[in-house]
Structures are given as structure tokens and as C-alpha cells.
Amino acid sequence: MTYRAPLADFHCLLTHVVDFAAVAATERFAEATPDTVGDILGGAARLSEEVLAPLQRVGDLHPARLEGGRVHTPPGFDAAWRAVADGGWLGLSARPESGGMGLPVTLAVCVQEMMAGACLSFQLGPLLTQGQIEALEHHADPALRALVLPRLVSGDWLGTMNLTEPQAGSDVGALRTRAEAVGDGTYRLTGQKIWISWGDNDFTANVSHLVLARLPDAPPGPRGISLFLVPRDHPDTGAPNGVQVVGLEEKMGLHGSPTATMAYDGAVGWMVGAPGGGLRAMFTMMNNARLGVGVQGIGQAEAALQLAGRHAADRVQGATGPGRSASILGHADVRRMLAVMRAEVFAARGIALATAVAIDRATATGCAAQTARAGWLTPIAKAFGTDTGVDVAGIAMQVQGGAAYVEATGAAQYLRDVRVTTIYEGTNGIQAMDLVGRKLADGGAAARAMLEALRSETLRSETGGTDALSTAQAAAVERLAHATEAMIATDADARGGGAAAFLRGWARVLGGHVHLRAARAEGGARAALARVYMQRCLPEAFSALAEAEAGEDDLFALDDAALSGVAGAPLAGAA
Amino acid sequence: MTYRAPLADFHCLLTHVVDFAAVAATERFAEATPDTVGDILGGAARLSEEVLAPLQRVGDLHPARLEGGRVHTPPGFDAAWRAVADGGWLGLSARPESGGMGLPVTLAVCVQEMMAGACLSFQLGPLLTQGQIEALEHHADPALRALVLPRLVSGDWLGTMNLTEPQAGSDVGALRTRAEAVGDGTYRLTGQKIWISWGDNDFTANVSHLVLARLPDAPPGPRGISLFLVPRDHPDTGAPNGVQVVGLEEKMGLHGSPTATMAYDGAVGWMVGAPGGGLRAMFTMMNNARLGVGVQGIGQAEAALQLAGRHAADRVQGATGPGRSASILGHADVRRMLAVMRAEVFAARGIALATAVAIDRATATGCAAQTARAGWLTPIAKAFGTDTGVDVAGIAMQVQGGAAYVEATGAAQYLRDVRVTTIYEGTNGIQAMDLVGRKLADGGAAARAMLEALRSETLRSETGGTDALSTAQAAAVERLAHATEAMIATDADARGGGAAAFLRGWARVLGGHVHLRAARAEGGARAALARVYMQRCLPEAFSALAEAEAGEDDLFALDDAALSGVAGAPLAGAA
Known part of the structure; x- marks a missing residue:
């Protein structure tokens, strides 16, 4: 078995750390009883371990390919899609009126992590489809919802997001794809989109593209962008609809997932939401998609550390000390790597689930404070989850050495x-800018509310011998509060230079919160792992927050040529 | 042009930071005048930029392959080898009696960095050959030296290192390859070696393998290992010598460099050094090879940041502030990434050159203090250079986004x-164990001497407005001194848990030293970059050194099953 679902971690986090009980206590999510949660997570674990994990290497060795204008996916992906669709997993958190199960996003996030850990290149397809379901539920009119949602939930169609164009990446507002009204309520779309994940496949009856485009009379920039749904084939006739995959990228990884260049040539589409409301609609969807991408990082980190753990337990190299494992587990530096990987993944997973719980509580109760908390945590969950994915995959390689x-x-x-994952769905730099920009636009209310929650945990009466952990965490929380006030006091245009470090500092302290709560609730190995986190991971909060307060003067003191190396030898002027 | 040699950086570092003048002032290296240095570095820059850099993508797209028992290298590698050999670059620091130029290792290190930055998969061949030249100069008898050295220096032969076997990686002492004396002064070698870089090629007349093996009566473990030179073909007859490449690895990268599994079946070899002296001889060579690998990381980091810099200067995305570049250079977070990359590479380069200068001074004068300094700095230069390579390559990707x-x-x-590079030539974990083990076996004398040099720089009277830089560095030096004394006071068997963080803390403070000296000497852009380092990189010293002092109790408080995930669900006992 190459991947084992971390069910014990989910159980600990849901029960003791992120207060999932508050979600289950709402009327909206009353069905999320402990039995149901157990069934869902157990079922997703089996699916991930048995059906998806065997596809991880297959997708890498048999990349998606384009032949005759159609995408061919790796062997076994079709059967896996049917298993995911038939199990109802695509509609786990979709509304019952869409054909979904109406369960909390928190459970969907656990399921996404397991599927992503088992086979990332495949899981991106279901993740995109779930994102499209959510976008349509919020923004499409009833007729369009009735047409498309049942087909997405059943897995008859796969959903994609079409944002990027060559000149419009992070700056989505610069896009040029045109949409012209035909007069019968439909539109004709023309333009080129790039880097479209799962832009086509050979196992669903149709593909539903959500496409950002401009109406002829639209103003320039972000406010002129509208959102359209464009199916690959006409829903009624099945005839081709003027959308073509014209190329697939050769990528560093994720070979099983086709990354397409899409050509739209008068393709028929329907508007989703209002004219000029495209970015707003897309952002609703993207916020949750960002959490989903953070969770992809965590899933891959979990799988990578499991591989490293098995290697370490089997590999004998060099004499270890008396009473220690004869395998390289007996070497302190190898233990350090394994322990840090587990501590990091647990922290990132806790942050992601805390974000999901805030989303669910906001959905269920309309509580503005939970909405604000979800908004605050989302860029942190995305950036820290994916950074952890990259870091842990790297540490796992170190454990395994040349192999x-x-x-x-x-x-x-x-x-x-x-x-x-640190790049798509908004680079992690974009996440940091979102955190210090849009997410601080409330004057810091959401940040301060979160800080209070962190502080109150450190003030709880001590239980289970966690005094030292609490002391370390309390110092970090106060340091974070100081840096947060400093960031709030900084002019909004001058926050960029410290943004990434600020986000990192927040993630570090949130991770300490996750570990502290788990240690207090369960003691034992959880407390031991919390100690590893407090000693080896949390200290980075202090260096990161020092950088967060450094401002950006140092960055603009270097001239463009010296920084970029263009127009003159780098730093030559100094010689 | 895809790669530009960082000549201004070399000039600054050699002149103002690492005191190359002390090398040039010795009788041994009196020929290393400023004119010679300029000619050498300029020539290597042209070779790297014009001949080697175009091969970087070629090597990736046309991997070395095995056909009919022989290795075929990527197109253009043969001509590049001839250019390197004919330019005399293989013998740059070889002794004149070997046919070399007898120049300082410091210059060879600069040349290695440029070649590695231009095309790493190719440069590994020359690097290994230079390492073999050095090993033979130190340990081979006169007859063997006369036979082999001129051929290696001229590039007629390529040299390799054969250490690893499936059961003997980091634990070289576990190897099993056998060598039996024939009675005529030669030996017959039988066994299998894996992961042999440049195990064969199609452009040199012969290949000279340095092979670790055991004599029949040798004791078990490291003391029973001897070193042998085994040519692919008999030097006299040209007939095959019982050495076969039986497979090439499919690797994550470095596709242009053939990584071979070698089968020895009674191959004729000559002993290098004394029976049982194999590891000692190999370590002479490996110490400098480790510096060479650290430099590979720096070269690749330089090339990666140059690519990112060109991208950033060209790419327009999103509105930037008034008076700022319209390209993404105008965004503070992009500037941060570019500035940090440059600051990191400059620090790592300075540490590598300081190591090389210590080696040269030790060689030239026999000074034990310089030998000790070289020994202390080598694992730091290897680990920090290669970690910087990986980190900077990752940051460079973030700058370029989806592209x-x-x-x-x-x-x-x-x-x-x-x-x-963080894995081979001793993983970076092995480097850290070397630092807190073998390199502290002197009771801390080398570390304390280095600390004194760092401290004295911060006590120098201020020049050029570097007061704030000096203050930051002084605090870091004192923190480092504290952690170093704590490590010295720790039982040698209990240092492993803090070793990697200890090495990292040392690298961070050494990097501050490099930047402080450069800023004081040149001011301007150097001082601006030093400020970036002090604000954004140096603070990590404090978190790393806190971890270095954490000991290893936390790591052994977790049981093996919880750490490895083997035999029971991870941390399940806690639930």
C-alpha cells in the first residue's frame, strides 16, 4: 500500500482542535453526525488507498496526450472517475437541489486531501468540478443551474476554469477574450486561454468551461469582465461548439493532468451572474478553490512523508546508538526530518480544517465573524499548505538520499x-498580498479577532503537562500581535515588502495553536509532536515577523538593473 | 545569452572579502597575479557563456543513454569536453609536474561555479576528473601518477569515483566489492557499484575509475577498505578490462550526466595509497569535492536567478506604483524575491571562496590553523551552497509563475x-554530522578561531554608513558563539538532533560577515544588498540556533512506529 489516509489525524483535529461540533450543531449541517462523518471519511480513505493511489505513478509515466484534437488520459483514470462519480463524491458538499449531499465543506476538504495525497494529477479534475458546482450554485440563473448542475454532480460532465491568457496571468483584468450577445440569451465567445487544467478528457460525455471574457461595450480592466459557461459540445445536439484544445503543456510534473491551450472561435455560451460581475463570481469560487489547493499541498506532503517513513524503517546504514533502531530511524538527524515533516503536516492540516469550519459556520449561520475568519485564514491555508507540500516533499527526498x-x-x-501548487490558483506571493491588502481592509478586525482566539488558548488553565508548550506559544502570539498592529499601521501601498513574511509568521503561530490544542486533548504522541513543533518550527515565527516589519525601503534602494541583471552586469556599478 | 558569469561578484569577494591577496602573496601561488586572475576568470566566463550554456537544455532533452554496453552522451558534449580540455581547465589547480598550471584552488572554484552555472550535467565530468587528479597527486605512487595524471590533465581520460553499493551509501564502510592481488603488483576487482556519475562516455579515449574495495584478508568496516584505480580499457592494449556499464538511472534531472551501475568482473586495477587506507585517501579528495558540489549549487542558483530577473524585467502584470517599473519589478514582493536570491547567492559564494582561500593558504604554508579553518568551513560551504541552489531555484520559479x-x-x-546536490557527495545531513562530530573533535578550537574572526569584523571602526549592518551582525555573532559553546559542551553522541540547525546558523552568520565586508569595501549596491540580507536572511540565525540548542530528547520521545508510520497507523495510539 503506497498511501494510507490519515484518519487518526482528522479525528483528532475535528474533535479537539477545530471545533467541528459547532458545524454539526447547526440546522444546516445536522446530518453531519459522528456516524456519518466516520462513514464518509472511511469511504474516502478506501477509495483513495485502493482506487486512486495506484494511479499516482501511472499518471506520471503515461502523460495525458493530444491526438486528433482530443485529449487522451492515462490508463485507469476513466475507471477512477466513474468510481468517484458513482460514489457521489463530486456532490459531497453540493446542495441537495443540485443532486448533492449537502454535507459540510469541512468534510469535503478531508476527502480532497485524501484524494490529492493518493493521486494529485487525477484529483485536480474532481476538485475543479466541485469548484464549478459551487460557483454555479451561487451565481447561475435557475435554468442554467437545472441544465448543468445535475450533470456535474453525477460526473457526466467535468468542469474547468478558464482565466489565464498569455498577457493576463495574475492580472486577470488584462484578459481579451470577447463575448458577443446573439440576442437569444446566448453569447458567442472568441479568444485564447492557456494553462487550462483538465481542458478536455476522454471519459466524460461533455466538458463545462467557466470562461472569463469581455462584452463588446465593457470598460477596460477588471470591471469589464463577465463570466460565461461554455460546454465543449452543444448540450442538445452533441455537436462540437467551437472550443478546441490546440495544445498541451509539457510540465515539470502533474503529467496525468492535461494542461491545455484552448481556442474559442464563436463558441456558444451562457452568462453566469451579471455583466461585469465575472471577477466577483470567480472570486467566490476561487476562495474555496484556494483552500482546496492548499489541501493538495498537504495531501502530497502526507504521501511523501509516508514514503520517507517506510524507507527509513527499512534502511540500515551506519551504527546507531544502544537501544535505538538499527535502521536509520536510530539516527537523530533522520528522526528530526521525520518528526518535523509530521509536525508541519499536522499544523497545515489543522489550519486548513479551521478555515473550512469557518466557511461552514458562515454558510450555516450567516455569521459575519465566521465569514471574516474564513477570509483571513484562506490565503494562509493556501500558501502554508502548498509551501509545506514543497518543503516536506524536499525533506522526504533528503531522508531517502540518492534513491x-x-x-x-x-x-x-x-x-x-x-x-x-505554490503557483496556481494565485501564487503564494499573491496570497500574501491578499492577506495584507483585501483581508486587512476591515481595519484589522478579522485579524484581531483571530489573535484573541489564539491568546485565549494560551491563557487556558494548564492541563496534561503542556505548560512549556503554552509558554512558547504565548510568546509567539504576542510577537504576532505586535507585527499585526505594525502591519495595520502601515500604509496599504507599502505593505508588499513584508507581506510574504507576515503570512509565514501567521501560519507558524496558527500551527502552534493547532499543536497546543491537540496536545492538551490527547497528550501522549500528540504532545511529543507538539514539543517538536514548538522547538523546531515555531521559532521561525520570530525571524519571519522581524522581516515582516522590515518594510520595503531596502527593496527599493536597489535599482532595477541591479536586481534583474538586465542592462548591465549585476551589481557592476558597485565594483 | 542564457548565462552571464558573475565576474563583478568574484572581483569584489576576492579583493575585499576573502583576502585572496594572502594566497597570491605565498611563494607557491606567486603566479596568481591580478592579471593572471583576470585572464583566467575572463576566459572561463567566455567558455561558460558561449560553449557550455547552450548545452544546458540539450542535456535535458537528449539524456545520456546506454546502447550496446556503451554510453552515448548528448549532442555537443564531446566538443565541449575538447574545449575544456584544450583550454587547460582540467589542470588549472593540478601540479605542474602533472601537466597542470599549479594555480590556487580558489580560482578553480570560481571556474567550477561558472561552468556549473552554465551546464551542470556537463560540468560534473570535469569536476570529477579534477577530484581524481587531486587524489592521485596525494596518494598514488610515482609510476601510477606518471601513467595516469598526464592523461587526466589533458582530458584524454575522464576520472570517476566508485563508492556506493546498494547496501553501502552514506555508510561506505559496508561495501563488499573485492580486490585480490595477482602477484605482479596489480589486483583483480569484482563487485557492483551504483550511482556512478559519468561512469562512461563516448568522447574520451579511456575512463579511469577510482574504486573502493576490500582485500580478502581485510577487517570488516571502514578500516578494511582500500582504494584502486581501474581503467575501463587496458592502458597498454586498449582491450576491455572487465568493467561494464550495466544500466543508467532515470533521474529527476541532470539527464545529460550518465549515472551508471558498474559491474566489475575481475577487472585489473592498481592500489592507490596503502592497504586499508582507502577511506582516508577518498576523504582527502571528498573534502574538496564537497566544496565543489557546494559550488555547483551556487552556480545553478546564479543561473536560475538570472532567468528570473530577465523574466521579471520583461513581464508586465498589474499596475505598479508611481515612479516604479511598469514590469513586475515594480511589485515589492517580486523585488523581495529577486533581492533575497541575490543576497543568498552572494553569501554562499563568499563562504565557498573563503573555504577555498583557507585550503590554498594551508597548501602554500602548511599552516595548521588554515587547515582547520578549511575543515570547519567545508561542510558549511557544501550544505549551504546546495541548499541555496535548491531554495533559489524554487524562488526563481515563484517569480516566473506558471511559466x-x-x-x-x-x-x-x-x-x-x-x-x-543536497544529496550526493554526502547528504547535507551528513555534512551537519561531520560539523558537530569530526570537525568539533578538536574541542572547538577551529570554531572558536572562526568566531574570533567574525567578531573582530563587527568591532572594526565603522565606515561607509554600515553601523546598522554591523550591529545586526554583532548580535548574531554573539548568539552563534553561545550556541557553539553549548554544542561543544554537549556529549558528542547527543549532538545529532541539533546538527542541521547548527550548521544553518553558522552559514547564516558567515553570510552576514561576507555581506558586511563587501558593504564596507564598496558601499552602494553592495551595502543595499547587505541590508536586505541583514533584514531578511540573517534573522533565521536566531531561530536556527534556538533549534540547535534544543537537543534531541524531543526526537526520541516519539516512538519509531509513530515517526515512520510503519506497524500501525501514524500516531494512532494517541487517539
């Missing part, structure tokens, strides 16, 4: 596959 | 290629 560099072991694939 | 994940841009290749 990790040989592709047949699968160790390198984790790094190659997960590497894109 | 970086598309192989055609070359951004991902830097990460794939450099990724092996």
Missing part, C-alpha cells in the same frame, strides 16, 4: 507534482 | 538538476 533522485522510487514525483 | 512549470522555459530544470 529519491531515481524516478522509479516515486520520491521525486511528489516534489515535481506538488511544485505547481 | 516556470512549463519545461520549455528552463526554469524547472534548474530545480530538477540542482536537487541532487
Whole structure:
């Protein structure tokens, strides 16, 4: 078995750390009883371990390919899609009126992590489809919802997001794809989109593209962008609809997932939401998609550390001390790597689930504070989850030594596959800018509320011998509060230079919160792992927050030529 | 042009930071005048930029392959080898009696960095050959030296190192390859070696393997290992010598470099050094090879940041502030990434050159203090140089966004290629164990001497407005001194848990020293970059050194099953 679902971690986090009981206590999510949660997570674990995990290497060795204008996916992906669709997993958190199960996003996030850990290149297809379901539920009119949602939930159609164009990446507002009204309520779309994940496949009856485009009279920039749904084939006739995959990228990893260049040539589409409301609609969807991508990083990190753990337990190299394992588990530096990987993944997983719980509580109760908390945590969950994915995949390689560099072991694939997660769905730099920009636009209310929650945990009366952990965490919380006030006091235009470090500092302290709560609730190995986190991971909060307060003067003191190396030898002027 | 040699950096570092003048002032290296240095570095820059850099993508797209028992190298590698050999670069630091130029290792290190930055998979061949030249100069008898050295220096032969066997990786002492004396002064070697870089090629007349093996009566473990030279073909007859490449690895990167499994079946060899002296001889060579691998990381980091810099200067995305570049150079977070990359590479380069200068001074004068300094700095230069390679290649990808994940841009290749450098020539974990083990076996004398040099720089009277830089560095030096005394006071068997963090803390403070000296000497952009380092990189010293002092109790409080995930669900006992 190459992947085992971390059910014990989910149980601990849901029960003791992220207060899932508050979600289950709402009327909206009353069905999320402990029995149901157990069934869902157990079922997803079996699916991930038995059906999806065997596809991880297959997807790498048999990349998706384009032949005759159609995408051919790796062997076994079709059957896996049917298993996911027939199990109802695509509609886990979709509304019952869409054909879904109406369960909390928190459970969907656990399921996404397991599927992503088992086979990332495949899981991106279900994740995109779930994102499209959510976008349509919020923004499509009833007729369009009735047409498309049942087909997405059943897995008859796969859903994609079409944002990027060559000149419009992070700056989505610069896109040029045109949409012209036909007069019968439909539109004709023309333009080119790039880097479209799962832009086509050979196992669903149709593909439903959500496409950002401009109406002829639209203003320039982000406010002129509208959102359209464009099926690959006409829903009624099945005839081709003027959308073509014209190329697939050759990527560093994620070979099983086709990354397409799409050509739209008068393709028929329906508007989703209002004219000029495209970015707003897309952002609703993207916020949760960002959490989903953070969770992809965590899933891959979990799988990578499991591979490294098995290697370490089997590999004998060099004499270890008396009473220690004869395998390399007996070497302190190897133990350090394994322990840090587990501590990091647990922290990232706790942050992701805390974000999901806030989303669910906001959905169930309309509580503005929970909405704000979800908004605050989302960029942190995305950036820290994916950074952890990359970091842990790298540490896992170090544990395995030279074997990790040989592709047949699968160790390198984790790094190659997960590497894109820090980039797509908004680079982690964009997440940091979101945190210090849009998410601080409330004057810091959401941040301060979160800080209070962190602080109150450190003030709880001590239980289970966690005094030292609490002391370490309390100092970090106060340091974080100081840096947060400093960031709030900084002019919004001058926050960029410290943004990434600020986000990192937040993630570090949130991770301490996760570990502290778990240690207090369960003691034992949880407390031991919390101690590893407090000693080896949490200290980074202080260096990161020092950088967060450094401002950006140092960055603009270097001139463009010296920084970029363009127009003159780098730093030559100094010689 | 895809790669530009960082000549201004070399000039600054050699002149103002690492005191190359002390090398040039010795009788041994009196020929290393400023004019000679300029000629050498300029020539290597042209060779790297014009001949080697165009091969970087070629090697990735046309991997070395095995056909009919022989290795075929990528197109153009043969001509590049001739250019390197004919330019005399293989013998740059070889002794004149070997046919070399007898120049300082410091210059060889600069040349290695440029070649590695231009094309890593190719440069590994020259690097290994230079390592073999050095090993033979120190340990081979006159007859063997006369036979082999001129051929290696001229590039007629390529040299390799054969250490690893499936059961003997980091634990070289576990190897099983046998060597039996024939009675005529030669030996017959039988066994299998794996992961042999450049195990064969199709452009040199012969290949000279340095092979670790055991004599029949040798004691078990490291003391029973001897070193042998085994040519692929008999030097006299040219007939095959019982050495076969039986497979090449499919690797994450470095595709241009053949990584071979070698089968020895009664191959004729000559002993190098004394019976049982194999590891000692190999370690002489490996110490400098470790510096060479650290420099590979730096070269790749330089190339990766140059690619990112060109991308950033060209790419327009999103509105930037007034008076700022319209390209993404105008965004503070992009500037942060570019500035940190440059600051990191400059620090790592300075540490590598300081190591090389200590080696040269020790060689020239026999000074024990310089030998000790070289020994202390070598594992730091290896680990920090290669960690910087991986980190910077990753940051460079973030700057380039989605384009970086598309192989055609070359951004991902830097990460794939450099990724092996933290693993081979002793993993970075092994480097850390070397630092707190063998290198502290002197009771801390070398470390304390280095600390004194760091401290005295911070006590120098201020020049050039570097007061704030000096203050930051002084605090870090004192923190480092504290952690170093704590490590010295720790039982040698209990240092492993803090070893990696200890090494990292040392690298961080050494990097501060490099930047402080450069800033004081040149001011301007050097001082601006030093400020970036002090604000954004140096603070990590404090978190790393806190971890270094954490000991290892936390690591052994977790049981093996919880750490490895083997035999029971991870941390399940806690639930």
C-alpha cells in the first residue's frame, strides 16, 4: 500500500482542535453526525488507498496526450472517475437541489486531501468540478443551474476554469477574450486561454468551461469582465461548439493532468451572474478553490512523508546508538526530518480544517465573524499548505538520499507534482498580498479577532503537562500581535515588502495553536509532536515577523538593473 | 545569452572579502597575479557563456543513454569536453609536474561555479576528473601518477569515483566489492557499484575509475577498505578490462550526466595509497569535492536567478506604483524575491571562496590553523551552497509563475538538476554530522578561531554608513558563539538532533560577515544588498540556533512506529 489516509489525524483535529461540533450543531449541517462523518471519511480513505493511489505513478509515466484534437488520459483514470462519480463524491458538499449531499465543506476538504495525497494529477479534475458546482450554485440563473448542475454532480460532465491568457496571468483584468450577445440569451465567445487544467478528457460525455471574457461595450480592466459557461459540445445536439484544445503543456510534473491551450472561435455560451460581475463570481469560487489547493499541498506532503517513513524503517546504514533502531530511524538527524515533516503536516492540516469550519459556520449561520475568519485564514491555508507540500516533499527526498533522485522510487514525483501548487490558483506571493491588502481592509478586525482566539488558548488553565508548550506559544502570539498592529499601521501601498513574511509568521503561530490544542486533548504522541513543533518550527515565527516589519525601503534602494541583471552586469556599478 | 558569469561578484569577494591577496602573496601561488586572475576568470566566463550554456537544455532533452554496453552522451558534449580540455581547465589547480598550471584552488572554484552555472550535467565530468587528479597527486605512487595524471590533465581520460553499493551509501564502510592481488603488483576487482556519475562516455579515449574495495584478508568496516584505480580499457592494449556499464538511472534531472551501475568482473586495477587506507585517501579528495558540489549549487542558483530577473524585467502584470517599473519589478514582493536570491547567492559564494582561500593558504604554508579553518568551513560551504541552489531555484520559479512549470522555459530544470546536490557527495545531513562530530573533535578550537574572526569584523571602526549592518551582525555573532559553546559542551553522541540547525546558523552568520565586508569595501549596491540580507536572511540565525540548542530528547520521545508510520497507523495510539 503506497498511501494510507490519515484518519487518526482528522479525528483528532475535528474533535479537539477545530471545533467541528459547532458545524454539526447547526440546522444546516445536522446530518453531519459522528456516524456519518466516520462513514464518509472511511469511504474516502478506501477509495483513495485502493482506487486512486495506484494511479499516482501511472499518471506520471503515461502523460495525458493530444491526438486528433482530443485529449487522451492515462490508463485507469476513466475507471477512477466513474468510481468517484458513482460514489457521489463530486456532490459531497453540493446542495441537495443540485443532486448533492449537502454535507459540510469541512468534510469535503478531508476527502480532497485524501484524494490529492493518493493521486494529485487525477484529483485536480474532481476538485475543479466541485469548484464549478459551487460557483454555479451561487451565481447561475435557475435554468442554467437545472441544465448543468445535475450533470456535474453525477460526473457526466467535468468542469474547468478558464482565466489565464498569455498577457493576463495574475492580472486577470488584462484578459481579451470577447463575448458577443446573439440576442437569444446566448453569447458567442472568441479568444485564447492557456494553462487550462483538465481542458478536455476522454471519459466524460461533455466538458463545462467557466470562461472569463469581455462584452463588446465593457470598460477596460477588471470591471469589464463577465463570466460565461461554455460546454465543449452543444448540450442538445452533441455537436462540437467551437472550443478546441490546440495544445498541451509539457510540465515539470502533474503529467496525468492535461494542461491545455484552448481556442474559442464563436463558441456558444451562457452568462453566469451579471455583466461585469465575472471577477466577483470567480472570486467566490476561487476562495474555496484556494483552500482546496492548499489541501493538495498537504495531501502530497502526507504521501511523501509516508514514503520517507517506510524507507527509513527499512534502511540500515551506519551504527546507531544502544537501544535505538538499527535502521536509520536510530539516527537523530533522520528522526528530526521525520518528526518535523509530521509536525508541519499536522499544523497545515489543522489550519486548513479551521478555515473550512469557518466557511461552514458562515454558510450555516450567516455569521459575519465566521465569514471574516474564513477570509483571513484562506490565503494562509493556501500558501502554508502548498509551501509545506514543497518543503516536506524536499525533506522526504533528503531522508531517502540518492534513491529519491531515481524516478522509479516515486520520491521525486511528489516534489515535481506538488511544485505547481505554490503557483496556481494565485501564487503564494499573491496570497500574501491578499492577506495584507483585501483581508486587512476591515481595519484589522478579522485579524484581531483571530489573535484573541489564539491568546485565549494560551491563557487556558494548564492541563496534561503542556505548560512549556503554552509558554512558547504565548510568546509567539504576542510577537504576532505586535507585527499585526505594525502591519495595520502601515500604509496599504507599502505593505508588499513584508507581506510574504507576515503570512509565514501567521501560519507558524496558527500551527502552534493547532499543536497546543491537540496536545492538551490527547497528550501522549500528540504532545511529543507538539514539543517538536514548538522547538523546531515555531521559532521561525520570530525571524519571519522581524522581516515582516522590515518594510520595503531596502527593496527599493536597489535599482532595477541591479536586481534583474538586465542592462548591465549585476551589481557592476558597485565594483 | 542564457548565462552571464558573475565576474563583478568574484572581483569584489576576492579583493575585499576573502583576502585572496594572502594566497597570491605565498611563494607557491606567486603566479596568481591580478592579471593572471583576470585572464583566467575572463576566459572561463567566455567558455561558460558561449560553449557550455547552450548545452544546458540539450542535456535535458537528449539524456545520456546506454546502447550496446556503451554510453552515448548528448549532442555537443564531446566538443565541449575538447574545449575544456584544450583550454587547460582540467589542470588549472593540478601540479605542474602533472601537466597542470599549479594555480590556487580558489580560482578553480570560481571556474567550477561558472561552468556549473552554465551546464551542470556537463560540468560534473570535469569536476570529477579534477577530484581524481587531486587524489592521485596525494596518494598514488610515482609510476601510477606518471601513467595516469598526464592523461587526466589533458582530458584524454575522464576520472570517476566508485563508492556506493546498494547496501553501502552514506555508510561506505559496508561495501563488499573485492580486490585480490595477482602477484605482479596489480589486483583483480569484482563487485557492483551504483550511482556512478559519468561512469562512461563516448568522447574520451579511456575512463579511469577510482574504486573502493576490500582485500580478502581485510577487517570488516571502514578500516578494511582500500582504494584502486581501474581503467575501463587496458592502458597498454586498449582491450576491455572487465568493467561494464550495466544500466543508467532515470533521474529527476541532470539527464545529460550518465549515472551508471558498474559491474566489475575481475577487472585489473592498481592500489592507490596503502592497504586499508582507502577511506582516508577518498576523504582527502571528498573534502574538496564537497566544496565543489557546494559550488555547483551556487552556480545553478546564479543561473536560475538570472532567468528570473530577465523574466521579471520583461513581464508586465498589474499596475505598479508611481515612479516604479511598469514590469513586475515594480511589485515589492517580486523585488523581495529577486533581492533575497541575490543576497543568498552572494553569501554562499563568499563562504565557498573563503573555504577555498583557507585550503590554498594551508597548501602554500602548511599552516595548521588554515587547515582547520578549511575543515570547519567545508561542510558549511557544501550544505549551504546546495541548499541555496535548491531554495533559489524554487524562488526563481515563484517569480516566473506558471511559466516556470512549463519545461520549455528552463526554469524547472534548474530545480530538477540542482536537487541532487543536497544529496550526493554526502547528504547535507551528513555534512551537519561531520560539523558537530569530526570537525568539533578538536574541542572547538577551529570554531572558536572562526568566531574570533567574525567578531573582530563587527568591532572594526565603522565606515561607509554600515553601523546598522554591523550591529545586526554583532548580535548574531554573539548568539552563534553561545550556541557553539553549548554544542561543544554537549556529549558528542547527543549532538545529532541539533546538527542541521547548527550548521544553518553558522552559514547564516558567515553570510552576514561576507555581506558586511563587501558593504564596507564598496558601499552602494553592495551595502543595499547587505541590508536586505541583514533584514531578511540573517534573522533565521536566531531561530536556527534556538533549534540547535534544543537537543534531541524531543526526537526520541516519539516512538519509531509513530515517526515512520510503519506497524500501525501514524500516531494512532494517541487517539
